[in-house]
Amino acid sequence: MPEVSFDGRVAIVTGAGGGLGRAHALELAARGAKVVVNDLGGDITGTNGGTAMADQVVGEIRAAGGEAVSNYDSVATVEGGKAIVQTALDAFGTVDILVNNAGNIKNAPFSDTSPESVESLLAVHVKGAFNVTQPAFDIMRRNGYGRIVFTSSAAGLFGSIHQANYAAAKGAIYGLANVVSLEGAPYGILANTILPAAESRMAADMNPEQFVGMPTSAAHGEPEMISAMVVYLASEQNTHSHELYSIARGRYARVFMGVAPGWHVKADEPVASADDVAAHIAQIRDLDGYAVPGSMIEEFRLVP
Numbered sequence: 135m136p137e138v139s140f141d142g143r144v145a146i147v148t149g150a151g152g153g154l155g156r157a158h159a160l161e162l163a164a165r166g167a168k169v170v171v172n173d174l175g176g177d178i179t180g181t182n183g184g185t186a187m188a189d190q191v192v193g194e195i196r197a198a199g200g201e202a203v204s205n206y207d208s209v210a211t212v213e214g215g216k217a218i219v220q221t222a223l224d225a226f227g228t229v230d231i232l233v234n235n236a237g238n239i240k241n242a243p244f245s246d247t248s249p250e251s252v253e254s255l256l257a258v259h260v261k262g263a264f265n266v267t268q269p270a271f272d273i274m275r276r277n278g279y280g281r282i283v284f285t286s287s288a289a290g291l292f293g294s295i296h297q298a299n300y301a302a303a304k305g306a307i308y309g310l311a312n313v314v315s316l317e318g319a320p321y322g323i324l325a326n327t328i329l330p331a332a333e334s335r336m337a338a339d340m341n342p343e344q345f346v347g348m349p350t351s352a353a354h355g356e357p358e359m360i361s362a363m364v365v366y367l368a369s370e371q372n373t374h375s376h377e378l379y380s381i382a383r384g385r386y387a388r389v390f391m392g393v394a395p396g397w398h399v400k401a402d403e404p405v406a407s408a409d410d411v412a413a414h415i416a417q418i419r420d421l422d423g424y425a426v427p428g429s430m431i432e433e434f435r436l437v438p
């Protein structure tokens with residue numbers, strides 16, 4: 135197996151001025167990619183902004199002998215998404231890799247979650263991923279090659295106390311990624327999603343109550359642990375798409391959405407009632423023999 139490398143490839147990493155995105159950008163550049171380091175440069179809520187965070191990472195990449203340029207646009211607007219992709223075109227002529235990583239956070243108990251915070255998180259995480267992916271996808275489609283990594287969260291797919299707005303946004307990213315992977319497949323564009331867990335300023339803002347009872351043993355939480363998976367998924371070596379991977383506490387694992395065999399009312403049988411559902415709920419809930427559909431149509435085809 136050849137070493138994972140990116141000679142001549144052009145990558146965009148959003149939110150790369152710190153935390154996980156910085157580690158992704160450094161590793162992609164160290165392996166030969168030309169990198170657009172995007173970051174708004176604000177605080178964890180996504181408020182304010184500045185040039186220092188992105189410039190710092192670009193400085194680190196160049197000091198190590200790599201190639202990188204800064205971009206300070208917000209992913210949260212259509213114009214910002216286009217400008218981020220245009221930065222890659224202006225500096226390096228194309229886009230081969232997109233890592234959608236930018237994110238913000240505003241934790242609160244569900245009853246105290248403001249509509250404004252929901253808007254803000256959907257704007258950065260979901261619309262942000264859409265705004266950058268759409269113009270990048272068009273270029274990748276013309277090139278017949280692309281690798282896209284979306285950043286969701288275990289909070290979004292499994293739930294996390296005091297993170298209703300964040301979980302709603304992170305769950306939506308998975309839906310977006312699945313469609314991008316299906317529509318990208320004929321053009322050599324592969325799209326996958328990660329659920330990372332690593333030390334960062336955002337992770338430090340998590341509600342400590344839900345970690346009570348967690349094993350206290352030392353576990354890997356370095357951002358570089360996440361970058362190993364992201365960089366693999368962004369490489370030519372990766373041939374998988376439409377998949378979801380968890381990287382947490384040193385463990386790399388595929389996560390999947392499956393459907394159980396269930397209880398089937400045949401076409402010549404009467405329409406089910408709530409009483410029929412009650413009578414068959416154990417069979418409906420039984421996961422034995424589940425399948426992992428690759429699309430909505432594949433799910434429907436599972437039912438004869």
Ligand SMILES: NC(=O)c1ccc[n+]([C@@H]2O[C@H](COP(=O)([O-])OP(=O)(O)OC[C@H]3O[C@@H](n4cnc5c(N)ncnc54)[C@H](O)[C@@H]3O)[C@@H](O)[C@H]2O)c1
Pocket residue numbers: 148149150151152153154155172173174175176177178180187207208209210234235236237238258262285286287288329330331332333334335336337
């Ligand atoms: N750290 C974890 O354990 C963890 C767990 C699950 C998911 N994530 C996700 O990983 C990604 C990286 O988070 P992190 O933990 O490194 O936190 P972080 O706060 O260090 O990184 C997020 C970056 O995104 C940037 N950003 C925010 N709004 C932006 C905007 N509108 N446009 C461009 N950039 C913007 C921030 O300035 C910041 O540098 C996020 O999407 C986060 O939701 C992290």
